[in-house]
Amino acid sequence: MSTTEWHADDIVKTVSADSSDLAAKIECDAPFGRRTTYRVGGLATCAVEVGSVAELLMIGNAATSCGAPLAVLGRGSNTLVSDSGWRGVLITLGPLSDWIQADAGGLETGEDLIIEVGGAVAMPVLSRRMASIGVTGLEWMVGVPGSIGGAVRMNAGGHGAELSDAIVDADIVDLRRGQLERWHIDRLKLGFRSSALDNHHVVLSARLKGSMGDPDVVSTRVEDIVRWRREHQPGGQNCGSVFVNPVPGEVSAGALIDELGLRGFRIGSAEVSTKHANFIQADSDGQADDVHTVMKSVRRRVLDATGYDLRSEVRLFGFDDVAAGGHGGDTV
Template identity: 90%
Template sequence: MSTTEWHADDIVKIVSAESSDLAVKIEGDAPFGRHTTYRVGGHATCAVEVSSVAELLIIGNAATSCGAPLAVLGRGSNTLVSDSGWHGVVVTLGPFSDWIKADTAGLATGADLTIEVGGAVAMPVLSRRMASIGVTGLEWMVGVPGSIGGAVRMNAGGHGAELSDAIVDADIVDLHQGQQERWHVDRLELGFRSSALDNHHVVLSARVKGAMSDPDLVSTRVDDIVRWRREHQPGGQNCGSVFVNPVPQEVSAGALIDELGLRGFRIGSAEVSTKHANFIQADSNGHADDVYAVMKSIRRQVFDATGYDLRSEVRLFGFDDVVAGGHAGDTV
């Protein structure tokens, strides 16, 4: 069965045959775009929230059998869905992957520890939870709206730090192989906003490093980061940074866009933020295709003026052409 021939009912039939004792509920013609931080875009052919690894493997097998593309949706950041929707299966991880374990009993100030965290946990939640018990090293996560799973997939970062600085390993489900493995940080091949993970890899959990400190000091640093982001980055309907810095630590995408005077550049219901040039804002009740059009125009203008071919940080679903290559910005 080709990727264009399958239907939601095909997924349902396979899942029903394999999971008579599991309560897997599949929603057809499911809202997708509105569950992203852009809050624009169309539906997916079907969507399901899984409550166990067993259910995840069943859904993965059904999608593979039908030739259906599958994507795991975390907190919906760094994601843009076309207005026409996406012919694929959207999976979200249920509470079984939303947990944090940090044993600080008996640890003195300065002592190292390893925190275990589920893939569905929001990074700001982890940051604040650790601050409340005096664990330092993850303060930067408070300003990143994604999940831990998404952070591993793209080596998320901010404020001079990134996940590769803290991660020890991650538990990964390979939906093609139907198995779960623990990947050491070296195997993850974390680069600037990239990793060795593909769409058939699902991050169940990760182990990250921290150190004991004073809760008040850590909480103050967290609050400082939140304050800085509010002052320098826009709120509203956006997905965070749109383009990867072409030369990390040296050439930023935002600076290149700024040099061309593109703050406020608008197409339809989308515009380059006037607060930060590497953010694209969508109007309330706006259109994903307008956001995409702004992305394409910016990329073309920057390339024509500077020779830098900007790579998208955004995962793009349902668009016919590709804004930019690279793992973080693949069109699905």
């Protein structure tokens, strides 16, 4: 069955052969855009929250058999869904991957420990939880509004650190092959806002390194980052930084956009933030297609003026063309 022929009923029927309970949880014509931090955009053909690895593999098998695209959604940051929606199967993990395990009992200041964390855990939650028991090394995560799974997928970072500094390995489900494997950091191939993971890979959990510090000192660092973010980055409906810095540590995407005077540049219901040029804001009743058009226009203007072809951090669902090339910006 080709990707143009499958229907939601095909997914439900295929899953029903293995589990009527799981089939009953599948939502057809499911809200997708409003599950993202942009809170704009259309529907997914199907959506389901899985409760076990077995259910995850069933959904993966059904989608693969029907020729349906798959995607896993965490906290919905770095994601933009077309107003016309997305033909695919959207998976969320929920409690299956929403847990944290870290035993800091008896450890002295400076001693290392391993933190095990589910892929659905929000990065700010992990950062604050670790700070409360004095674990240092993950303070920067408080400023990144995504999940651990998303962080592994794109090697998220901020404030001079990134996930590759802390990760040991991750438990990955390959939905096409129907396998659960532990991927070491070398296999993950973490680059600047990129990895070897694709949409058919699901990050169930990750093991991270931390070390013991003073809870008061670590918590103060966390609050300093929160304060900095509020002062320098906009709130509201956005996905965080849109474009990857073309030369990390040297050439900033935000600075290039700023130099062209594009703060406040607006098309329809979307505009480049007046607070930070590498953020694109959507109005409360806005259109995802306007956000996409602003992305394309900014990319083209920067390329014409500077020669830098900006790569997007944003996963695009349901668009006919790509607003910005690269790992994050591929149309799904």
